[in-house]
Amino acid sequence: MGSCYLFPLEWDVWYREVKFKYNLIYFSFMFDVSSFKILRSTQERGAARFSDLRGIVKNPRTLSIKLRKLRDLGLIEWSNGMYKLTEKGFKVSKTLEELDRNLHSPTLKVKSVERIPHGYFAPVVKKYCETLGRLLGDRLVSVMLFGSVARGEWDENSDIDVIVVVEGWGDLPVWRRVEELRRAKEELEESFEYQEALKAGYWPIIQNYPLSVEEARRFNRIYLDAVIDGIILYDKDEFLARILQSLRERLEEMGSVRVTLPNRKFYWILKDVKAGEVIKLG
16 A cells, blocks of 8 residues: 655644544533533623522532532632633633534535536635534525636636625624624635645635625625626525526616626626616516
8 A cells, every 4th residue: 555645734734624523523522511501601691690500400419510510620600609700711611602513503505516617716615605604604695606716717816706695784884794704714714625725826815795685685786797607605595596587687678788808807788777777686
């Protein structure tokens, strides 16, 4: 059998992937759900009485044992008849919340990845969608790739353009949405898929276009880029697919034409549109 050699970067990426998966398996066996619920309940309340925690562990003797162990670990403290989290306990509670999401949250089902005409960007985009699904949960409505990567016309300066539609963003300014998506990008950069793309000489830079549900229902200029070549990767109840289909029908009614130039850039001729007219979708 031939030997397998790994370069330093390959070894580092492989080791971190294996270590992460091992830790998830290890913690899934060591994870004390009741203790976690005690920490989380105490955190949410700010302070909890013994009687408050009986809803989590009904047997008072068992509850006393768990509380004593948490105190011995320096995660909670008892004062004036109330249990409170220590600073260490607060950090551990947050870490366990993230672990719980990793262990129990379902992986987002990403579709149409095979349509992405880039061998290294395709797995990166898939990983990014899965990360969004894990971090945003049920709030995530739609994810769509568009632009030069979706068209197969990328170059060394091309970004990976992604439309992200999220429930509850209606009242948030764009910078707050970008800040929320930053964590997903940071996690992506630590992934095996991202490191593989870097090793192959590619620099996968995600360019998010964050939309609220209300904004997505209205006409957006970026839809003109996405309506023909966009690749929908996740779409709850076909929300974005119906919007784009409505736009296609409206463009066809107006006799609009997309003109592609020799340099691969394009523009639309929007016929029968008056100045100030609003294009309604749906």
